[in-house]
Amino acid sequence: MHIGFLVFDGLTNLDLAGPYEVLARIPGARPFLVGKTATPVRSNLGFILTPDKTFENAPPLDILVVPGGSGVNDLLDDQETLSYIEKSSHEAKYVTSVCTGSLILGAAGLLKGRRATTHWMARDLLISFGAEVLPDRVVVDGRIITGGGVTSGIDFAFELARRIAGREIAEQIQLTLEYNPKPPLDAGSPERAGEGIVMDVRACSRQMLHERRLAVIKAANRLYANES
Amino acid sequence: MHIGFLVFDGLTNLDLAGPYEVLARIPGARPFLVGKTATPVRSNLGFILTPDKTFENAPPLDILVVPGGSGVNDLLDDQETLSYIEKSSHEAKYVTSVCTGSLILGAAGLLKGRRATTHWMARDLLISFGAEVLPDRVVVDGRIITGGGVTSGIDFAFELARRIAGREIAEQIQLTLEYNPKPPLDAGSPERAGEGIVMDVRACSRQMLHERRLAVIKAANRLYANES
Numbered sequence: 001m002h003i004g005f006l007v008f009d010g011l012t013n014l015d016l017a018g019p020y021e022v023l024a025r026i027p028g029a030r031p032f033l034v035g036k037t038a039t040p041v042r043s044n045l046g047f048i049l050t051p052d053k054t055f056e057n058a059p060p061l062d063i064l065v066v067p068g069g070s071g072v073n074d075l076l077d078d079q080e081t082l083s084y085i086e087k088s089s090h091e092a093k094y095v096t097s098v099c100t101g102s103l104i105l106g107a108a109g110l111l112k113g114r115r116a117t118t119h120w121m122a123r124d125l126l127i128s129f130g131a132e133v134l135p136d137r138v139v140v141d142g143r144i145i146t147g148g149g150v151t152s153g154i155d156f157a158f159e160l161a162r163r164i165a166g167r168e169i170a171e172q173i174q175l176t177l178e179y180n181p182k183p184p185l186d187a188g189s190p191e192r193a194g195e196g197i198v199m200d201v202r203a204c205s206r207q208m209l210h211e212r213r214l215a216v217i218k219a220a221n222r223l224y225a226n227e228s
Numbered sequence: 229m230h231i232g233f234l235v236f237d238g239l240t241n242l243d244l245a246g247p248y249e250v251l252a253r254i255p256g257a258r259p260f261l262v263g264k265t266a267t268p269v270r271s272n273l274g275f276i277l278t279p280d281k282t283f284e285n286a287p288p289l290d291i292l293v294v295p296g297g298s299g300v301n302d303l304l305d306d307q308e309t310l311s312y313i314e315k316s317s318h319e320a321k322y323v324t325s326v327c328t329g330s331l332i333l334g335a336a337g338l339l340k341g342r343r344a345t346t347h348w349m350a351r352d353l354l355i356s357f358g359a360e361v362l363p364d365r366v367v368v369d370g371r372i373i374t375g376g377g378v379t380s381g382i383d384f385a386f387e388l389a390r391r392i393a394g395r396e397i398a399e400q401i402q403l404t405l406e407y408n409p410k411p412p413l414d415a416g417s418p419e420r421a422g423e424g425i426v427m428d429v430r431a432c433s434r435q436m437l438h439e440r441r442l443a444v445i446k447a448a449n450r451l452y453a454n455e456s
Contacts, residue, residue, distance in 0.1 A: 014405070017245030017275075021378065024273040031273070040278065045252040045259070047245075050268065050276040099406075120406060137410050149406025150249065151382065159412045171415035171425050172432070177242070178327075178348060178377025180416025181409035182365050184387045187399035188408025197399050204400070 001026070001164075004034040004061040004088070006101075007051055008081070010071020013043040015098040015153050019065055022157035025173045026165045034058045036081060044070045055084045061092045063160075067153070068100030068119060073212050075104050076219040082108045094160060096145045098153035102126055103212075105146070107219040109226075115141040119149035120190050121205060125212065128220040151188075154179065229254070229392075232262040232289040232316070234329075235279055236309070238299020241271040243326040243381050247293055250385035253401045254393045262286045264309060272298045283312045289320045291388075295381070296328030296347060301440050303332050304447040310336045322388065324373045326381035330354055331440075333374070335447040337454075343369040347377035348418050349433060353440065356448040379416075382407065 003023050005016050016033075024031040035041060035051030042048055053059075066085065075081050085108040089095045097105050102118040105111050106129025116131040117123075117139040126133045137152045138145065138159050147156030158179070162170040187193035193201075202209070231251050233244050244261075252259040263269060263279030270276055281287075294313065303309050313336040317323045325333050330346040333339050334357025344359040345351075345367040354361045365380045366373065366387050375384030386407070390398040415421035421429075430437070 012249070014245050014249035017242055017249075020275065021240070021242035021245075021273070033275075045249065046280075047248065047261075048278040048280075050278065052274075052276075137406075137408070138412070149404075151405050151407045151409060154379065155410050155412060162413065167413065168425070168428075171413055171421060172428050174411065174413050174415040175418065175421040175425055175429050176377075176432075177379050178365075178416060179379045179411055180365070180420065181379060181411065182383050183402065183407055183409065184366070184383060185390065185395065185399055185402050187402040188406060190403065192408065193399060193403040197396070197403055200396075200400050201403050204404075 001028045001030060001062045002059050003029055003031040003063040003065065004053070004058055005031065005065045006067065006085070007033045007035045007041050007049045008071050008075055009041045010044045010069050010074070011041070011049070011067045012069035012099060012150055013045065013047045013049065014150050015067030015069065015101065016065070018151065018153035019098060019157035021177060022154065022161055022173055023063070025176065026161055026169060032058070055080070061088045063094045064088050064092050064096060066097040066101035066104050068098060068103070070208055072100045072103050073208070073215045076107045076215040086110065092143070094143050094145055096156070096160065098147040098156060099149050102146045103129070103216060105144070106131055107223065109223055110144065114144050115139050116144065116146040117148050118146065121202065121209065122212070125216045128216050129223065229256050229258060229290045230287050231257055231259040231291040231293065232281070232286055233259065233293045234295065234313070235261045235263045235269050235277045236299050236303055237269045238272045238297050238302070239269070239277070239295045240297035240327060240378055241273065241275040241277070242378050243295030243297065243329065244293070246379065246381035247326060247385035249405060250382065250389055250401055251291070251293070253404065254389055254397065260286070283308070289316045291322045292316050292320050292324060294325040294329035294332050296326060296331070298436055300328045300331050301436070301443045304335045304443040314338065320371070322371050322373055324384070324388065326375040326384060327377050330374045331357070331444060333372070334359055335451065337451055338372065342372050343367050344372065344374040345376050346374065349430065349437065350440070353444045356444050357451065
């Protein structure tokens with residue numbers, strides 16, 4: 001079972017590291033990081049990630065996992081990456097994303113008419129790609145499974161692990177990882193965090209979100225132009 | 229604020245990646261991976277991690293984070309690493325661990341008479357280093373903060389972020405990472421998982437746990453011999 005985790009400059013490391021830790025423990029899993037080239041990439045926080053495979057030499061994927069991050073903005077215009085994702089999706093049993101990775105699936109044309117989720121700050125953007133966007137932490141629509149922001153990747157991965165390997169294996173992995181979360185604060189969603197914190201977080205991301213909006217509009221226009 | 233995350237062969241990537249994603253977002257944080265040498269290491273699941281710094285060229289640490297993993301067994305006998313940890317602890321504001329990283333803190337002599345926690349399968353072992361072991365997800369004893377198994381590193385990091393940067397910043401980070409966990413299964417602790425799953429997980433780790441027990445006994449003997 002080949003599980004390819006897309007890596008690119010500016011990804012959010014935990015979007016990938018959470019699901020990797022869960023899915024790599026499924027019996028028979030062969031997880032690897034797949035990059036456009038073999039050159040190491042840097043996460044948005046400076047973490048170095050080294051691809052195990054490239055678009056050229058990676059085996060066909062049973063599961064594709066696309067993480068998000070600020071680097072998503074550039075990928076939305078990267079035909080080579082979008083084409084790799086689109087091509088990989090033909091044979092994959094599951095095509096998945098965490099956080100704003102769903103925007104990449106969208107730009108690759110994989111979310112038209114599909115139910116999907118994404119980071120709470122990107123919900124309005126995901127609609128541009130024809131998705132029916134739900135505010136849920138994990139959304140399953142056939143073989144397309146999408147997770148919400150960053151840490152939702154862990155919940156997403158357990159949902160996927162249960163579907164692939166059954167409840168007992170998934171529970172063994174949950175116990176191994178002691179996934180019994182107890183957040184010491186209660187600000188994990190816009191509803192819980194309250195208006196002040198939401199405004200602070202939006203303010204910090206203003207410039208990135210502006211650029212993202214432009215990149216999404218461009219990618220969505222191209223997607224629909226190709227269709228007509 | 230220099231935050232050093234120890235890396236070594238056989239670490240559990242998520243022990244490190246969870247806290248990194250939280251702590252690196254604190255204003256003024258300068259996070260880096262610190263290894264014995266600059267050579268990349270591999271996690272217990274094959275994930276490649278590239279040190280940013282080495283024991284030799286890392287700046288003095290304000291915060292030390294020691295992850296766990298099967299590779300802990302070898303580190304328990306690695307005087308160079310134990311001595312780096314012990315030395316770093318003198319000036320650090322916080323000396324911390326996630327999962328079985330606490331065994332390394334213990335072997336370095338930092339947990340004598342201290343309250344601490346660890347992965348549920350390692351609780352009895354941690355006692356060997358003179359710690360008062362609690363079954364909690366996060367334990368704070370002065371400047372020593374320890375987390376339980378793997379995913380508890382995220383809860384640990386939010387607790388630490390609140391102490392360093394205050395509640396508001398910690399809440400902003402929580403919202404950014406959408407840390408509003410909703411595990412789709414309920415087997416995250418031995419009590420919740422039930423006896424069958426606990427036995428399965430213990431069975432899978434039997435050989436590693438046997439070797440760990442021998443390594444802990446040796447390390448504890450050395451620690452107490454050095455004292456007397």
